Amino acid sequence: MSSLKPAYDVVIVGGGTAGCVLAARLTQDPGLHVLLLEAGPARLPDAVAHPPAWPSLAASEAGWGDTTVVQEASGAPVPLPRGRGLGGSSAINAMVFARGHRTGYDSWSEHGAKGWTFDDLLPYFQRTETALGAAPGRGTSGPLTVAPAQQLNEVLLACLEGAVETGHRRAHDISGGLEEGFAPVDLNIVDGRRQSAADAYLTPALDRPNLQVITGALAHRLLFDGHRCVGVEYGADGRTHTARATGEVVLTAGSIGSALILQRSGIGAENDLRRAGVEVFHALPGVGHNLHDHPRANLVYRTQRPVPTALNNHGEILGLLRSTPDAEGPDVQIIFIDIPVPNPVAPVHNGFTIGISPMRPASRGTVRITSADPYAPPAIDPRYFTEEADVRAVLSGIRTARRIAWSSALAEWGIEEVSPGLAAVDEESIADHARRYFSSYCHPVGTCMMGEDDVAVVDSSLRVHGLDGLRVADASVIPSIPSNNTNATVYAIAERAADLLRRS
Template identity: 45%
Template structure:
């Protein structure tokens, strides 16, 4: 049986960070396992082609259960299945949450407040601008606003300011609220995934092995200590041993699925499906949340060629404009962008709005005892009335920006939802047809100091030894931002936690 000190399951954002950081120590023998391919199609390099990757062969293609809050629609919840994971298939937006988002995490576990995470945000990035006390200057991920400037894009920027939102020169800096040019993980026009940034420089290390096209089926245990992982590879089922730890970094859907398939989860659920219970952990697969996205789409007055995409983020201050203004993030996009279920114009612009602090919570559950079967994913989008109210408020906020005089020359008409959609019921029906996932699932293996949490403050899985979980699943509460930048910081901190606690098993003492 091949042996390593650390076996990392999942080569998404967190897994790439961990593999690179742990292998910096030559005493660590590290195996990184990825179910997907080592690389993707040519479109993976171009950031604005990310929608073409959804549903492709480098996507896990998770479909939700029917969503009652969205007229029983089933939605594609895209997650990258390739080296780099979703950092290789997403829109490359690099946006941190507010400091108060992370300070709220400290209520779940000490050491997860903003001040504690800031060094890891900085360590993960090289930012082209910003205060070096807050921004990274020599990290692997190179982040910057795109140099592209278009007339429509600049008009969108002006409209958001005219709508009353303050301008900020750094959404990831001292003033994270307002209208800002969002940063991207794009270098010289080409996407930079976590695999590019972290694994690329580390691939030649003799103490790092990267295995692709290998899917984890079970964690293996001797009593309650994890001894390794059973993988499905091209050569069949193979066991790989971990001398020190297995780190599960398979994402907010994959991580709880692997734990439950291994007998760690809600006992009644596991028993129902004939899975032997190793640890009754009711919260595994619970607390699933995702940001919900919709938008207002405007048609341009001419039929000229569409402009290149340019985006701006509007993060309304949390203490202004109403009690829930700060729960909505808007993305102004210089192209029409809407749910594939709806027909829209070829030319125009979009004011998208996302509910960033949803109250709705869902689950990831086993379909049956067969670990090869896809899990049942039920985010329960808009299942709480207050979430609906806040999305309708987001619709009004987006219209206020999209209707500004700065956009008069670019606006023929509101195409979606259309000017006739005004009252509460009509707005709700539009949201039920137009809402899509923001592709930011999280929370299913939440961290905490309390005994009900799935992992403790050092990300160690409760109830067993030798397992940690490191990915978006450990996030205990939502952040008002895309999640990738935060997962980078979580993994950077986890690498320190793991290597600081490293104890290599020694020889068995001899009795005299």
């Protein structure tokens, strides 16, 4: 075993979205010495930069290759892509950059979290972005350059026209958090290339003498002096190393990774730890629990008219709507996708997809280590569609999507619904299809929930309850998933975490 010397002021564990933001922001102070540890490689496949190639990235060295346990709803496991390498999931995701509707943040205080409303987060959202053609409330000088696609796919524009034709609002800025309806969404694409968190935040900071980045470094466990976290044990180059922190250790390994590191360190629910053969160091029942994600059902259409080759991220236009008139806010997202995603009915070589996702899912699950071995795969169980409310929300979205598909705006495309197909017309058969054939929308959150009660893992300042010198600052702290593709929210959480660390 070797030890890195001297100690750092802050050790950041995880070089994904949040880790890149924190490393860049904290090292703006030249007197603060920061170490960033990332399990994945420094160099990612060239396809990362090419926006239409993102569906292939989860199976590359840029992804962890995670799969859930067999799901009760479908009777099958579900792939759950997450990024591995500098930039994390921002380097393999679909590049949608949207805040979600402001009402999606209202429930964050239910477990006692203070100061995390949409309005509290708004300055941090603004700090992340330079929003081109910005609407009121958008940022104008942040590291990320965000805007809708300049050249939208014709079939997706027809879907947007169909949404308006069938009575839905044409939004102006669907990414800003204040509107419902349908519109082109902001994307993390600049000059035809993906802009990840590593591109926007970390790369400009790499030459700072007070920042060290170590890739290929898998965190094994946290190190403590009493109840104070003083460092991290990690593996790299076939050896075990330690990194010491005189200030704080911050976990930014995401909703799966951060919970696993805590559990391997003996921090978590006692039964979960004992089952994995790990001695309990600090009982904290919420670790690894409250896992939830956006599942996505897909309507796949074949078209007689050729669909133009994708130039952007495939999903350039989305809608936020309410499943029922009395819903407290938009709880369904519909996204138009310019390729036919693989489906269980029949292959489609020319067509498009309408994806439907419950944005405020009630289903909750867990992530657990299966042994003390840091290289052992975890048991990930989001328990998709185990709450009937999620099924009802998807049914509402499917009804809306079908009306759009059969609008006159899409008539010239000569469409045929292949999956589920028009044999599925009653609610029971449509619901059965949605439960059996869905995918993850790749937005897992909640496994280190923020709050001030007994089931919360971190407090309102992101400090782990009952321990000193340890925080979590990534999607795992989100108590209840907002109505968006979650990457923009993670950027804002990390920006605020940087402020909290500077003030401590």
